[in-house]
Amino acid sequence: MPARIGTAFLGAVLAVGAAAGAHAAESALLGRWSLNQELTLEVRPADPKERDVLGNLPRTTVSVRGIPLPTPGSGQPPPVAGSARDPAILHSASLTIEPAGEALRLVYDGGHSDTLKPGNDQGLVSRWSRRKLTSRYETTSRKVSQVYEVRRDGRLLVTVKLNPNQGPTLVHKRVFDRVDGS
DSSP states (O other), X not given: OHHHHHHHHHHHHHHXXXXXXXXXXXXTTOEEEEEOHHHHHHHOOOOGGGGSTTTXXXXXXXXXXXXXXXXXXXXXXXXXXXXXXXXXXXXXXXXXXEEETTEEEEEEGGGOEEEEOSEEETTEEEEEXXXXXXXXXXXXXXXXXXXXXXXXXXXXXEEEEEEESSSOOEEXXXXXXXXXXX
């Protein structure tokens, strides 16, 4: 009798695993993506800094012994070495999303990658469905959330929110086109 229960349990586990693998294979998120600069500029949220007279002109920075100092009129001090780095998707022109067992692997320019496990994995909370991936985590200095969503037009919209403990929340949006052959 216990052998039958073990066999039935093993069969059920294999069926669930096969269904999960099939679901991952159907996911619209999977594949290779390339940044669409034009559409990214269109969806970019309004930045309060752009409303001033100088707009996007370069700003001067002052540092003493390598430590940046805030300049008059700047909202918050420049980042210091050792502070939390921004998510890799904000600096990448290409992205590959691929299954990695029960996890998803995101590969950025330069070969840097992140592996996301479902649920809470050491403070990184990730969830995904066929068309949407969300992840969020919190550090001592800020909260970071990322949403990867395949739009109706087939493009991938990535929204990253950086919510520092001090200062305004920053929202970044990027649009990616699917690369043929994926």
